[in-house]
Amino acid sequence: MGLIKLRDKDIRIAQSQRFRDDALDRSWNGDAEGLIARWKAEARTMKVAIEYKSSHFGRWSKLSTTFYRSIRLGTTFKSRPPEWQAVTMGHEIFHARQWRGYGPSKFRTRYLFWTRWRWAIEVQAYCESVRVLVALGANDDTIRDYIADRPAVLWRNYAIKSIWKKDVYAYTLLALKDAWEEAERRVKA
Numbered sequence: 001m002g003l004i005k006l007r008d009k010d011i012r013i014a015q016s017q018r019f020r021d022d023a024l025d026r027s028w029n030g031d032a033e034g035l036i037a038r039w040k041a042e043a044r045t046m047k048v049a050i051e052y053k054s055s056h057f058g059r060w061s062k063l064s065t066t067f068y069r070s071i072r073l074g075t076t077f078k079s080r081p082p083e084w085q086a087v088t089m090g091h092e093i094f095h096a097r098q099w100r101g102y103g104p105s106k107f108r109t110r111y112l113f114w115t116r117w118r119w120a121i122e123v124q125a126y127c128e129s130v131r132v133l134v135a136l137g138a139n140d141d142t143i144r145d146y147i148a149d150r151p152a153v154l155w156r157n158y159a160i161k162s163i164w165k166k167d168v169y170a171y172t173l174l175a176l177k178d179a180w181e182e183a184e185r186r187v188k189a
């Protein structure tokens with residue numbers, strides 16, 4: 001079986017728009033703690049628990065959850081700066097919305113068994129992280145570095161090596177740059 005190829009402007013990425021936090025572009029200028037409080041409330045509404053994990057989750061620890069009954073945040077989470085916490089939590093709360101929006105069984109099947117979907121679900125959530133960075137007023141270098149690191153993070157941590165590596169790099173960067181541009185437009189609108 002050959003390696004999986006991705007397509008330009010993957011349709012799975014566009015689907016994520018409906019899970020976005022539309023308020024992000026408006027009132028959160030630099031207010032990381034406000035965002036975190038907002039998402040804690042959203043998690044309560046979704047009946048998703050937020051827990052602080054121990055370090056034994058091993059390889060899949062980055063997945064954070066048992067498909068999204070709970071969001072498990074890393075052991076070092078509380079000692080990190082609020083901006084870092086907001087970017088991480090924005091990503092995880094987005095997964096909780098995907099889990100609810102696609103439905104638990106569809107989400108689980110796509111995430112666990114369809115490599116292309118696992119890639120897309122993560123890229124969708126990283127797009128939201130980029131939007132959080134913009135909402136927090138991060139400077140361009142910070143956002144550029146964050147985006148530049150994502151393909152390698154995905155490649156290393158998410159068991160997606162049945163996809164062409166160059167596709168993972170190219171289309172992850174493309175999706176994240178689109179998310180950045182769009183977020184900038186919305187902030188300035």
Ligand SMILES: [Zn+2]
Binds near residue numbers: 122125
């Ligand atoms: Zn993720």
